Amino acid sequence: MESDAFTPALAEEEEEVAAQQWEPLVGMEFDSEEAAKLFYGRYAQRMGFVVRVMACWRSEKDGRIIARRFGCNREGHKRPNKKLGIKPKKSFRGGCKAMVRVKCDRSGKWVITNFVSEHNHPLEDSNCDSRKEMDDKDLKIRELTRELNNKKRQCQFYKDQLDAIMNEVEKHVDELGKKADIAAINIMEFESKKHKVLD
Numbered sequence: 193m194e195s196d197a198f199t200p201a202l203a204e205e206e207e208e209v210a211a212q213q214w215e216p217l218v219g220m221e222f223d224s225e226e227a228a229k230l231f232y233g234r235y236a237q238r239m240g241f242v243v244r245v246m247a248c249w250r251s252e253k254d255g256r257i258i259a260r261r262f263g264c265n266r267e268g269h270k271r272p273n274k275k276l277g278i279k280p281k282k283s284f285r286g287g288c289k290a291m292v293r294v295k296c297d298r299s300g301k302w303v304i305t306n307f308v309s310e311h312n313h314p315l316e317d318s319n320c321d322s323r324k325e326m327d328d329k330d331l332k333i334r335e336l337t338r339e340l341n342n343k344k345r346q347c348q349f350y351k352d353q354l355d356a357i358m359n360e361v362e363k364h365v366d367e368l369g370k371k372a373d374i375a376a377i378n379i380m381e382f383e384s385k386k387h388k389v390l391d
Contacts, residue, residue, distance in 0.1 A: 214238055216292045222302040228294040232262050240315035263291030288312050
């Protein structure tokens with residue numbers, strides 16, 4: 193009978209733990225930057241807001257991304273258009289501070305180092321299609337990011353091809369060098385024998 197009395201409390205505790213698994217926590221680890229982004233994206237979809245890629249930090253040594261910040265697409269404020277006669281476009285920006293920051297540690301894991309959960313605006317129903325809306329700048333950023341990634345892959349392909357060609361050139365140079373050394377030795381031997389004959 194005593195165990196039955198604690199059943200509701202245990203059920204509530206299990207539900208609370210399950211809910212926490214959806215919410216980012218400082219110290220959470222992910223295998224990759226993409227895994228961290230997907231996790232925050234699922235959290236955003238569950239809560240009712242759209243994720244925006246806000247900033248990144250790169251290594252000074254090799255230029256690779258070592259930290260990334262994701263946030264609500266209502267972060268910041270749209271700059272006013274000073275041109276006369278141009279009707280300003282609708283913007284969802286409102287200075288929202290909600291965000292998560294992840295950093296790649298020495299082991300290669302991506303770790304949450306900062307998390308702000310509070311939004312300064314009402315959240316959409318997670319089942320509402322309006323959560324997918326974003327302003328024109330967000331769409332442009334996504335488009336440019338995809339284009340940049342394609343260019344990076346193309347550059348990497350050309351670099352690999354160039355490296356392969358340079359390796360072949362180096363092999364041929366080495367072979368020519370060896371042949372030149374052999375020819376020089378043969379000439380020296382021939383000259384030596386020639387002098388002996390003449391003597």
